[in-house]
Amino acid sequence: MTLSCDFRPPFWLPNGDAETLWAPFFSRSERVPLRRELWTTPDDDQIAVDWVDGDPQAPAVVLFHGLGSSSRGHYSLALAAALQARRWTGCLVNFRGCGGLDNRKPRAYHAGDSDEIAWIVERLQRSFSTLYAVGVSLGGNALLKYLGEERGDHLTAAVAVCAPVDLVATAAHIAQRPLYERYFVRTLQRQMGHYASRYPDLVDWQAVHSARTLRAFDDAFTAPVHGFRDALSYWQQGSSGPGLARVRVPTLLINSRNDPIVPLADVAKWQRSAAVQTCFTDRGGHVAYVQGSFPGHTRYLPQQILRFFDGDTPDAKA
Template sequence: MNPPCAFRSPRWLPNGHGETLWAPFLARAPRPQYRREIWTTPDADRLAVDWIDGRADAPIVALFHGLASSSRGHYARAFAECLGRRGWNGALVNFRGCGGLDNLRPRAYHAGDSAELRWIMATLAERFPDRIRFAAGVSLGGNVLLKYLGEDGAAVPLRAAAAVCAPIDLTATAMHLDAPQNRIYAAFFLRTLKASMGRYRRRFPQMADWQAVRKARSLREFDDAFTAPVHGFADALSFWREASAGPVLQDIAVPTWLLHSANDPIVPVDSVRSWPKSPTVTPCITDHGGHVGYVSGTFPGHLRWLAESLIAFFAGHLHHE
């Protein structure tokens, strides 16, 4: 059973740009108390997993965040608070180098890192073999999750999954961000990524051509200078093509909710509609919502709709194999 695919933004927040920018900075968001674990990766690196502890017999939901975010993102905090109210367990995963924890090896995270997510899900399955497990990915984290689901098919140790505003066609998303009306977002991502590079540059001076990284004037130039060479891709275009989840959506075997908004200014909605999808994938494209905005309620708004809708989708699969 899927939740209703209907969302209407408040009258005082009339468009996707407003929703996208209001949600992280001005909407009311809770501040949940996490219990942090540091996990050692198979290549002797580390990442932080922030937990919401629920009932011992309740499901576990893993959440994977977006670019330049963490378990402290607005949507992550709202989701964690909603899980806590329901008594479910949340594993809010911070990708390498995120969540205030520096990683130990000269690599980062990226939109196609399904191998990392595969290890995380296998670890949860090994630690909690008798629990029902769900997973949700937001934006970049949604693409990584969908890519993993498509690659592993029926072998994934999950009852169901969901992706929110996932850039499943990275080339189309990059071109969309290059449009004049959307360059504010590209500039924000580029500025944030460059700022985070200072930590890598000091610890790993041979990791990348830091002068080229510093001079990057677009996300493509940044991915050409850093993301692609550091993670084994030929260039930005090769990275975007190989990391996109779109081509494997038709191979997903577990029930998956694909939530997107038609007025998302970051991920073009046509790129979500165009890819063939498995019968197990249920698209939900709302008229409003922006990019992971979904602000509702009276001014200044709250963020419960997205969290409650995700949990309603998972609850509908508690008793269905």
């Protein structure tokens, strides 16, 4: 069977900006009970993992969220509801410092953190014979980087949604969109309050809090904390695009042509292995894909994701 990549939003969402901003703030939110566990990381930090409990014999899906989000993001809950309906298990990972849980260590999370993906997948594969993975935006790039390092043998298949596979190009694009850049920077700075009080000598906190661009923030915090020379070095080394040609696990890239944050051209330009398929839609915004009567719902993405996991392939338009 084929997976249709034809998506049409409601008439009252006329462009990618409207779709992107509407989805998290105004679309109908799914209500799903989640069971929380706290996991200790290999370096003795901790993360929160929220579960959708399913049939023990059914497949499991692990979700890695985007920048500044959590297991409570609109797309996370939409996927959780779809998994609950199937009685599949859902593992909604909150990256370090996300989901209302503070870090024990200075290390945070970042777009190229394939090692974090690796230990989580390896832990899950001990419990589930069929394990799928979904990465969204930043989490999608981290997942694809892990797969491109040929470390994905524990996964049956994977989906990356609106992943910024070229971090240098994406950062340059966002720098031209002040609304989005200020939102991302402020979101990151809000997360820094806990870090600054616990690790006063970690970085130049004045530079972190005065940053007005992603480059300035990543120069002041992300790069030095995670061992990169500067923001550019982090973006270059963290990009998953160069590894797409080495991906061995069946993988689907879902992107929209009107995404205001991740330009499709910066995704499509990379050579991909035969295992990587694409579903490039004309509309959808950035991780939005709102459909239905006002105020709309976000069920399109989980439907596409689960159809791919069922074995459906994208149509020729993709």
